[in-house]
Amino acid sequence: MKRELYIWTLVFLGILHSYLIGDVLPAIFAFTLFLYMYYSKVTFNPNVTVRVNNNLVSTEEGKEIEIPVLFMGRGIINAEFKGDYIISEKVRLRVEGQRNAKIKVKPIKKGIYDLRLKVKIEDFLGLQIQEKIFPGVRIEVVPSVDSIREAAKEEYRLRLKERYKKGIVGTESLDFHGLREYIPGDDIKKIDWKASARLKKLIIREFLKEKDSEVYIVLDQSREMRKGKIDYASALALYIATMLIRNGYYVGLIKYWEGGYKRIPPGRGEGHLNKIRMEIKYKRERGILSLRAEIGKVSTRALNFLRKSFRKKKGIWEALLEIKTPSYIVIISDLTSQTSRLYALLSMIRKKHRIIILSPNPVLFYQGDLNEETLRKLYKRMKEREKIIRKFNSLAPTIDLGPSDYGKEVLRVIE
Known part of the structure; x- marks a missing residue:
């Protein structure tokens, strides 16, 4: 119950007590309380204002931040922020003139939200209360790397089986x-x-049946792939090669890097598998992962020009153009190196070969220091990455992979 209700109860009881015992003193006491309540209600006119920084505040989901607020006026103030998907601390303070305070806010979901400041103003005895809503602050909540991984993990797993079924080897060929x-x-x-x-x-x-079909595993060993993703990519390539060879497929390997490549023709058997295993060698690179990749528009005239020029270049272009018979091609690449040229190449060969792309996502493999600026960049790169995957998906099934997306799920599908 509010203090005001207690006092009105005392007024009523004082009058009742005076009537029952025939004594005027309880009535005088009750009348005095009545006059005080009336006076406090008439004179209660709080003039409290607040000042909040209107600049956009950026933070990470699940991370608690403090928002500074300047209170101006007189009274007892109870304040908290209101908005979608936030948990706000409630503060209570006494203000006479000006007073600074910091209110803790914890966002629980990514997005951009406008917060309002809810303020309850009391007189110093807590008898009168007035509630006001003030404009607050706009906050941008970016996902953390952990939340990106968790949110993406289930989606990638669901897509994994479907893409493998459609893209690598099913039960029938085109013959x-x-x-x-x-x-x-x-x-x-x-x-x-x-x-x-x-x-x-x-x-x-x-x-x-496709048992006699040739499968090429194309492993990107460019500099960007050697920055933290090459162990994952090599293990994935060996998993796929092992399971396909043991199921009777002819499997070849193409590994490529800046300006060069090596091709192992398709074969089968444990001896051929050991040959592939020995060829997957690499040298790790130091440095921060590059997160950018862009695809420009490729016209028909440009494709014709690239078709001629690719044959003079050494690398994945020459390697894939040398595959004469229709085959299955499994490309393992993060799609950050020479993205436009790779897109143009796949545009040319996709009518001849069945292609699937397994792409380790640089954002999910990022292991550098995390701060507010880095998280913003990771979030932006994740959005750009989605566009790249959609474009490559228009050419061939493309699976965006995280560190935990190979293993039982991949093996189960290939088996």
């Missing part, structure tokens, strides 16, 4: 084998409608 009658449960995309109309029953096109 046409023959026709057969439709069986309930068959994929309707395989129905040969012309043959069905001619034979007056549903006919399915069958394809040859």
Whole structure:
């Protein structure tokens, strides 16, 4: 109960007591309290104002920050910030003139939010209360690296199986084998409608099994990949090579770097697997990971020019253009080195080969110092990265990977 309610209760009890015992003193006491309450209500006119820095405040989700507030006026003040997805500290202070305070706020979700300052003003006895809402501050909440990893992990795992099924090796190849009658449960995309109309029953096109298909694992060993991601990429390449060879596929390896490449023709068997294992060698590079990658628009004329010029260059372009027969190509690259040229190359060869891209995300592999400025850059690069992945997805299934995205999930899909 409020103090004001207690006093009004005393007024009522004083009058009642005076009436019951026939004594005027309790009534005088009750009347005095009544006059005091009336006077305090009439004279209570708080003129409290606040001043908050209106500049945009940036912070990390889940991280507590202090917002400075200047209170001006007179009275007992209870203040807290109100807004979406924030937890605010409640402060109580006495103000006579001016007083600075810092209110702690903890955002729990990324985004940009406008906070309002809710202020309750009391007189010094706490009998009268007035509530005001003041404009507060706008805060930008960026995700932490940990939250990026956690949020992305489940999504990547869900996409992993689907992309592998669509992109690496399924159960059938593009080589046409023959026709057969439709069986309930068959994929309707395989129905040969012309043959069905001619034979007056549903006919399915069958394809040859892919056990004899060639698979190339293309491993990016450029300088940026050697900054923290090469161990992951090499282990992933070995996982894929091991499982495909043990399942009877012909597997080759192409490793490339700035201005050079090495190609191991497809083969199978434990001896060939050991040969691939010995070839995956690298030298780590020091330095901070580059997070930028851009793709420019490539016109038809530019593609024709690049098709001619690529044959004169050494690197992934020459290596992939030398693959004569239609094959499955698994590219392991972070897509930060010569991104536009790689995009143009895949635009040329995707009609001939089946391609899948496994791309270690530089943001998720970042291991440098974390501060407010770095987190802003990581958040911005994550948004740019999404655009890059969408563009490459238009050419071939592209999986954006984090440090924990290979292992059981990858092996289970390949098996």
